[in-house]
Amino acid sequence: MTANGKSRSKLFSLAAARGRRDRTPARYRPPAGLSVPIVTVLDGAGRILVEEQRAVVRYALQGAQIIFAAGTTGEWNRMDNSRRQLVARIAVEECRSAAAAGKTAEAWAGITAPTRAETLENLDHALEIAADAAVVAPLSIADVDDPVEFVTHDIGKTFERRGRTLPIYLYDNEDIAAAGKSPHLHTRDVKRMSQLPYVRGVKVTSGKAVLGNYTRAAAHFKKSGDFAIYPGNAYLIFDLFRPRAGLRGRLRSGWNRYLTNGALPHGVVAGASNLMPREWRRAWEVCLASDFALMDRYGAIMEEFRQAVESPDKGKKRTIACLKAGLKHLGVISSDAVADGTPKLEADERRVFIRRFNELRRRACITLEPEWLSHWAAPRPPTRRAALQDA
Numbered sequence: 001m002t003a004n005g006k007s008r009s010k011l012f013s014l015a016a017a018r019g020r021r022d023r024t025p026a027r028y029r030p031p032a033g034l035s036v037p038i039v040t041v042l043d044g045a046g047r048i049l050v051e052e053q054r055a056v057v058r059y060a061l062q063g064a065q066i067i068f069a070a071g072t073t074g075e076w077n078r079m080d081n082s083r084r085q086l087v088a089r090i091a092v093e094e095c096r097s098a099a100a101a102g103k104t105a106e107a108w109a110g111i112t113a114p115t116r117a118e119t120l121e122n123l124d125h126a127l128e129i130a131a132d133a134a135v136v137a138p139l140s141i142a143d144v145d146d147p148v149e150f151v152t153h154d155i156g157k158t159f160e161r162r163g164r165t166l167p168i169y170l171y172d173n174e175d176i177a178a179a180g181k182s183p184h185l186h187t188r189d190v191k192r193m194s195q196l197p198y199v200r201g202v203k204v205t206s207g208k209a210v211l212g213n214y215t216r217a218a219a220h221f222k223k224s225g226d227f228a229i230y231p232g233n234a235y236l237i238f239d240l241f242r243p244r245a246g247l248r249g250r251l252r253s254g255w256n257r258y259l260t261n262g263a264l265p266h267g268v269v270a271g272a273s274n275l276m277p278r279e280w281r282r283a284w285e286v287c288l289a290s291d292f293a294l295m296d297r298y299g300a301i302m303e304e305f306r307q308a309v310e311s312p313d314k315g316k317k318r319t320i321a322c323l324k325a326g327l328k329h330l331g332v333i334s335s336d337a338v339a340d341g342t343p344k345l346e347a348d349e350r351r352v353f354i355r356r357f358n359e360l361r362r363r364a365c366i367t368l369e370p371e372w373l374s375h376w377a378a379p380r381p382p383t384r385r386a387a388l389q390d391a
Contacts, residue, residue, distance in 0.1 A: 028167055030201045030228035031106050033065035034281045035269040037073035037232075039323050040087050042337045046079075048086055052333045056274070057094040059332045059376055061105055063277030065267070067091045068135060070110030070122075072176055072205075073271045073320060077140070078339030081118050084110065085125045092129045106132035112171065114178075116143050116154065123158050127166060135203065137171035139181045147185060151193045165198045172214075173205040173232060175317075187213050194227050203269055205232030208239070211265075228266035234280070235306060237268050238299040241287040271319055272305050275326045275357075275374070279364065282372040297367050301360060308356040311349075321345040322353050329354050330376050 038060060041052040057067055069091035070076045070084040088109035095107035109131040111122035119141055126134045136155070138147030151168065159165040170190065174183035184206065193199045204211050214229050231237065241264065273280035283302060286294040309322040321344055324336035338344055345353065364373060 030266055031065050033267045034063055034273060034284050035066035035068050035230060035267055036060040036064040036273045036277055037068045037071040037269055037271055038091060039274050039320060040074045041333050041335060042339060043335050044337050046339060048083055049335060053087060053090050054094055055332050056327060057091055060274060060277045061098050061103060062374060063273060063281035064105050066106045066108055067095055068108045071135065072173060074110065075320065075339045075342055076110050076112055077176055078341050081113055081121060084122060088126060088131060089129050092131050108133045108135050110135045112137045112140050114142050116141055120154060120158055123155060127162050131166060133167040133169055135169045135171050137173060137176060139177040139185060142178045148189050148192050152196060167200040168198050169200060170202040172202060184210055201228035201230065203230045203232050208236060230267045230269050231265050232269045234268045234270035235302060237287045238295060240264060241290060242295060274323045278372045278374040279368060301364050301368065304360050308353055308360065316343045318343045318345060325350050325353055326357050331378050332376050
């Protein structure tokens with residue numbers, strides 16, 4: 001507390017924000033659509049395979065409208081800052097290259113780290129590489145006790161020192177909350193942070209009830225479209241966008257509207273889109289268009305994938321290992337190693353997953369629109385003449 005009884009977070013809130021408003025991109029609007037939380041490609045020693053990391057981003061870009069690097073699917077909490085920053089840089093570079101070829105996607109840098117100092121170091125790096133946005137999970141930073149103070153004061157001071165800002169997206173995921181922290185951000189805190197000109201949305205990995213807390217409160221955050229909500233539990237979109245028939249269906253639709261206050265997500269963050277970027281982009285589009293026939297077809301394929309990655313051991317979350325095994329099977333990467341601490345696939349688990357993944361892909365070829373099937377053409381090796389010229 002300060003001498004006059006006001007907390008630092010209040011001193012540095014709206015007054016300081018107004019002073020920074022002229023340096024915030026005025027025309028920026030949160031992008032709608034599919035966000036791919038990209039996996040991090042590692043060798044057996046935990047080193048990033050740079051060219052294969054680029055390949056994963058390029059594969060995802062056939063469907064992604066946002067590439068999100070160094071998030072939970074990217075194993076941010078299993079790596080040091082140098083590796084977090086490297087995958088963010090690769091994402092930015094690949095998105096810039098894609099934009100030059102006419103394929104637009106934003107590159108979002110995950111900046112969360114175990115400590116306040118490391119997180120701010122990652123924010124500096126995101127500014128340096130000109131990321132389109134930064135994503136921070138305040139409840140995952142062990143030495144941050146007040147998320148509002150951190151986002152308002154510490155991030156704000158970094159922007160003041162650098163003389164520019166970039167959009168900040170909050171990240172709420174109880175699976176990565178630091179020990180002793182609340183599992184979710186308080187809605188009142190999100191409301192306060194949303195008044196800052198650089199805070200533009202939140203990614204929420206949770207069930208429908210917690211997501212509903214955000215959507216019901218969204219009307220009090222910013223003007224419509226200026227504060228976006230992206231569910232990290234991507235499978236929810238098939239339920240949220242579907243009107244129901246019959247009395248029971250109407251009751252369920254009414255309950256959904258109550259939970260979300262009639263506000264629908266701005267986009268979706270789908271870990272499974274690492275393997276199926278085009279399918280997930282189309283799934284979002286048909287949900288948004290309320291095309292119920294196609295929603296059923298895409299929803300069935302996505303549910304089949306969800307079941308394929310589930311472990312008989314309910315305490316083992318093997319999604320990341322399955323995503324990497326699938327990418328290796330497709331030929332996008334050569335190593336499906338996971339970071340220390342991430343659940344691995346045993347040999348028999350890998351065989352079962354790949355069998356189910358192949359069955360799913362065959363079914364997708366029959367039931368989904370052919371132009372919305374993901375594909376990968378491995379780069380051709382240089383010809384002998386070209387190789388000699390390079391030498």
